[in-house]
Amino acid sequence: MRLRLDAGDITQLYVDAIVNAAKKSLLGGGGVDGAIHRAAGPELLEECKTLGGCETGEAKITKGYDLPAKHVIHTVGPVWHGGDENEAELLASCYMNSLQLAEQQGLRSIAFPCISTGVYGYPKQQAAAIAVSVCKMFTSNAQSLKEIIFSCYDDESLAIYRQLLTDS
Numbered sequence: 001m002r003l004r005l006d007a008g009d010i011t012q013l014y015v016d017a018i019v020n021a022a023k024k025s026l027l028g029g030g031g032v033d034g035a036i037h038r039a040a041g042p043e044l045l046e047e048c049k050t051l052g053g054c055e056t057g058e059a060k061i062t063k064g065y066d067l068p069a070k071h072v073i074h075t076v077g078p079v080w081h082g083g084d085e086n087e088a089e090l091l092a093s094c095y096m097n098s099l100q101l102a103e104q105q106g107l108r109s110i111a112f113p114c115i116s117t118g119v120y121g122y123p124k125q126q127a128a129a130i131a132v133s134v135c136k137m138f139t140s141n142a143q144s145l146k147e148i149i150f151s152c153y154d155d156e157s158l159a160i161y162r163q164l165l166t167d168s
């Protein structure tokens with residue numbers, strides 16, 4: 001099992017699944033969600049409409065349509081309210097539930113964006129520490145998954161993840 005960084009656009013990755021930092025309705029939005037829907041094409045929204053939304057911390061899977069990725073795992077990160085509203089547990093659940101879904105489907109590779117660190121305002125360093133620690137913990141139980149990619153779209157996130165992966 002390999003953990004690695006990618007500095008580009010998550011929608012360009014040839015992996016079994018990319019993870020979408022979605023909103024509860026799963027009906028599209030801005031940021032990485034908007035980019036994924038644009039690149040996947042309108043059929044993604046049609047499938048999302050059948051899913052009945054998604055609770056914060058949970059995850060649902062669809063096909064990838066026009067994306068190079070075969071699937072999209074949609075998860076809803078917590079909105080940052082200062083840290084006393086269960087944000088850390090909910091963010092950890094996003095990663096854990098996405099990984100479990102990927103394993104259930106027998107997927108070999110998955111790419112995560114920096115969930116909640118854009119519009120939802122989660123501090124990047126704290127969010128990255130959770131992402132890396134959940135994914136590392138998961139590596140010992142992984143069966144089908146061989147590669148986890150952290151998609152770091154901005155330089156600050158890239159530097160934070162690079163440090164975390166080097167230190168651990």
Ligand code: AR6
Nearest residue numbers: 010021023029030031032033035114116117118119120153
């Ligand atoms: N590839 C990889 N990462 C990206 C890309 C991309 N193409 N575009 C942006 N990012 P955000 P959130 C990074 O705001 O904070 C949406 O409207 C971005 O730099 O997309 O979880 C949803 O519908 C940042 O580090 O997600 C929800 O309403 C990270 O993706 C809400 O935003 C997450 O930023 C979710 O907010």
